Amino acid sequence: MSSPNPAVAGTGVSPNGEVHPNLTAPALVAHALRRGEGRLSADGAFIAVTGQHTGRSVQDKFVVDEPETREAVWWGKINQALPADKFAALATKVRTYLGQKAELFTQDLHAGADTAHQIRVRLVTTNAWHAMFARNMFIRPERDALDGFAPDWTILHAPEYEADPAVDGCRTSTVIALSLATRTILIAGTSYAGEVKKSIFTVMNWLLPARDVLPMHCSANVGKDGDVALFFGLSGTGKTTLSSDPERALIGDDEHGWSDTGVFNFEGGCYAKVIKLSQEAEPQIWAATHRFGTVLENVVADADGVVDLDDGSLTENTRSCYPIHYIPNTAPGGTAGLPKNVVMLTADAFGVLPPISKLSAAQAMYHFLSGYTARVAGTEKGLGKEPQATFSTCFGAPFLPRHPEVYGRMLQELIGKHGADCWLVNTGWSGGAYGTGSRMSIKVTRALLRAALDGSLAKVDFVRDPFFGLMMPKAVPGIPAEVLNPRDAWADKAAYDRTAANLVGLFEKNFATFAGAVSEDVKAAAIRAAA
Structure with a gap:
């Protein structure tokens, strides 16, 4: 009509x-x-409250x-x-x-x-x-x-x-x-x-x-030499935070396509999760959140409009939506060249994954199809005190209208064709699980990522983790050695072994849901319990 x-x-x-x-x-x-x-914040952002549905x-x-x-x-x-x-x-x-x-x-x-x-x-x-x-x-x-x-x-x-x-x-x-x-x-x-x-x-x-273009639930940025990095990850793993790097130009914070000519953003804005947002750790996002033209969703403010980003009383899923040009350093036109590095982010609340590890192409496809993170009570309502493993295939199952294998095969082919280096980065816990250990320092994560993206990390010696088959750097300048190997960071080694073995079992159970649709090299790269 x-x-x-x-x-x-x-x-x-x-x-x-x-x-x-x-x-x-x-x-x-x-x-x-x-x-x-809604109403305005003291800085001029528009505050809207969404009622029953906060996600x-x-x-x-x-x-x-x-x-x-x-x-x-x-x-x-x-x-x-x-x-x-x-x-x-x-x-x-x-x-x-x-x-x-x-x-x-x-x-x-x-x-x-x-x-x-x-x-x-x-x-x-x-x-x-x-x-x-x-x-x-x-x-x-x-x-x-x-x-x-x-x-x-x-x-x-x-x-x-x-x-x-x-x-x-x-x-x-x-x-x-x-x-x-x-x-x-x-x-x-x-x-x-x-x-x-x-x-x-x-x-x-x-x-x-x-x-023949791969759509991706990832953020992306580009270095001064044109080296593009992709950051896959579920909500709360750090996609927006880690891609908004003052030393690199932001292509986009959430959704991209990878064609034979390069990477392009689907969007013209950012939708950042801002619960407990730190001005010191995330200055660009913080500044964008405190200006006119930004939409704040379910963010709490006092009578004068002064926002309290630590207040999750309406929801832990507080959001800031702003045009991408509110970030000072962005890639012109939302496009850039072919990826040199592919980073998969996980917030492991069990505290057993290394802060960074290098992946083969087959391992990258395995972790892409797994889409692992672990949620805790502080990040999502309705969760208990213990961490809960979450697997969302392709780091975006709710948004996939086609079968996951379609996207998985495309990623593996693109990585192989263009020779991108692949990394798994844990932005979760270290020295123990949630409640015992501590959250990974964003400064440490940024330092490790920069070493990966500038090529220096690929030159260090690596050692294989016995539980997950991941290649961990043995030593990185400026990073304590005990941080690099998660078992070394645990005071109770036996507790680490039990927790790691349990997570291996969860990976095995999840892999059974897509094992029949992957190649033999991906099957060989799968995480499995020791015989």
């Missing part, structure tokens, strides 16, 4: 009220304040079951099937709901800094602050490029609309549904803005493999 209003053309929405297309940050802030959507609603995510795409989708708990007729009926109701609102906000944006693989996205939303989030997060076209803008993909964003599970085929009143055939995304029943960001990441994860 077409619309006479060009701001919503191609979306099927027929607005009865006022539509605000492509407003800039000052205008969006003014509307958001007028509408009571992604993974169990409420659906992919529409359509004949054109059915065979290629990785169906299961991640990509739950929604019948096409149910989606069509729900989309009609959401469009009607949006059309009846007194005000709508639209943004026309791009995803993909490489114009050869770029898509055009149109967001229609009920809230000014969500429009500002999207404007910060995606690539903002020049004004003259907005004339005649025709979206490739449409996001119908109705955070206050509640679906009816009995009628609409969903699980709850919240639904995030992706139709690959109609190129439409529905988001309803949740105000958490991350759903907007990750829905487009899922789209890119669908489109790019067919173009």
Whole structure:
């Protein structure tokens, strides 16, 4: 259904009220304040509170079951099937709901800094602050490029609309549904803005493999000599922190593509987790969080608007969303050359993995498919006192519409073709598990990473870890030797051995879920208990 209003053309929405297309940050802030959507911090950032949903609603995510795409989708708990007729009926109701609102906000944006693989996205939303989030997060076209803008993909964003599970085929009143055939995304029943960001990441994860481009849940930066580094990792492992390095230019903090010509950012902004953010350890992110135009999500502030980044009373998943140019040193155009180093980050709360180890190409694919980290009560609600191992294949299972092996094989081929060095970095605990040991020093991690990225670490002697088969550096200038070997950092060696053996068992159990789909060299590189 077409619309006479060009701001919503191609979306099927027929607005009865006022539509605000492509407003800039000052205008969006003014509307958001007028509408009571949030308030300003003392530094001018806009603070929004998302209510019940302070994170992604993974169990409420659906992919529409359509004949054109059915065979290629990785169906299961991640990509739950929604019948096409149910989606069509729900989309009609959401469009009607949006059309009846007194005000709508639209943004026309791009995803993909490489114009050869770029898509055009149109967001229609009920809230000014969500429009500002999207404007910060995606690539903002020049004004003259907005004339005649025709979206490739449409996001119908109705955070206050509640679906009816009995009628609409969903699980709850919240639904995030992706139709690959109609190129439409529905988001309803949740105000958490991350759903907007990750829905487009899922789209890119669908489109790019067919173009021989690997989509990646990783941050990326580039050195003065043009050496590109990728940082894979789940939330809380340090992707954003470690890629925002004053000595290297930031390409992007979360989502990238790797083609035969280089690496490119999908986004035009950053979405940093800011709980307990330190000005000393993370000055660039801290500065971006304290300025006008930034959106703060579920960050607590006092009556004067002074934010308390240590306060997790609303959620531990506090966020700061800002345009990437708020980081002083960024790669022009969000693109760079081919990766020289591939870093896989894990926050091992069991405290048994080395702070850094060198991986073979086969080991890199194994750890990519494993996607390991360990969560603790301080990072996620609902967890007990003991660490819990988490395995998210390709470091991004919730965003993979295709089978993980597709992405795994592409990564292995690209590493082999371009000769990138691969590293596993533990940003978690040392000297004991969570509650006994201490969190790895960010200064130590940065020092080890810089040695890896400048090539000096590859020249030192390595020793094989007996539990995980990882090659650990024996000595690195300026780093205490006992830090490099995790067992040496434990006072109770027997406790280390028991804890390490337990984690080996968890890796083995997880590997069984994808062992049948990998090559023999990856099977040989898998972590397994000693015979």
